[in-house]
Every structure is written in C-alpha cells, then in structure tokens.
Amino acid sequence: MGAASVPLPQQQVETLYTNHHGWLQGWLRFRLGDAADAADLAHDTFVRLITRPRCFESSQEARSYLRTIASGLCIDLWRHREIERAWLETLAARPEAYAPSAEDQTAVLQALYEIDAMLRHLPPKAARAFVLAVACGMTHQEVARELDVSSRMVGHYLTQAMLHCMRLEARNLAQAGATIP
Secondary structure: OOOEOOOOOHHHHHHHHHHHHHHHHHHHHHHHOOHHHHHHHHHHHHHHHHHOOOEOOOHHHHHHHHHHHHHHHHHHHHHHHHHHHHHHHHHHOOOHHHOOOHHHHHHHHHHHHHHHHHHHOOOHHHHHHHHHHHHOOOOHHHHHHHHOOOHHHHHHHHHHHHHHHHHHHHHHHHHHOOOOO
C-alpha cells in the first residue's frame, strides 16, 4: 500500500524518533564522516517528517523514507559547502580593501544558494545558457557556440529560465503574503 500523507499523532512521531534516530544518525555519521553534521542532518530529517507527515506500514519502510530524506539533505549540505568554498576562493582572490562586510557576504551566500536551487530545477542546457548569458555576459551567439545549439534555441532556453525565475518569485511572494501589483 505504501506511505500516505496523513498527520502523524505525536506518539507515532516519538516512536519513530525513538526507534530510528540512533540508526539514522549512525548511517549519516558513516556517510558524512562527521558526528556534528550527522546529528544536525538527523534532526533535520525528523523535522521534515514532522512537517510532511507520513504513515508507514513497517519499520523497513520508515527507514527507507528517512534514508531518502537524509540523502537529499546530504546532497544539499555538500552543494552548499561547494558554493561556500567557491565564494571563499573568490573572496581570497580579492584585495582585502574590497572585501564585503560579513552581512554582505551572508547575503551573497544566501543569493547563491537560491540561484543554485533555481538552476537545479531547470534542464541542464537551459541552466547553462542562463549562467553563460546572465552571469558571464555572453551573447546569444557565444552561448549558442558554447552549447552547440542555434541562437534561437538559446533564446528558448533563456525564456524557459526567466519564466522559471518569475514563477519562483511569484511563489515566494505568495508564501510571504505579499500581493503582486
């Protein structure tokens, strides 16, 4: 039958936590090689379970679901660390006098995380075309040569990416309770 999206009573969440938290944290510690990261991601996995409740027919099904959620969180952690590493390398290459404030650095990292999340939801060529055109300032013709497609196809990719950006912005505004003028 499989998992269903129905609210879990607090007792069931507690039982799942009691029965699987130690196992999950051990699995994450083995995968990540770091006890603190494992503890954080195990916690985040159960927070996800609470915010997106599921009922399970077996212990094995519960563990499979928890492992799937935790794997996604591991990928997010690694991706964020790669973004941070690239940002720190960029900062290190700049003269100290031009270093942004700590607040600006945090804002840039947050923007980079959001851009990464947006790009991950696009087809690879559309994401690459967007980065080449917007971030690198390449012309449609230059992007077309780089991707080995026509300039018209580059236009299609960029339209696809911009439409995706607008949808994300509309969703973010709706979640924030703002109205679109």
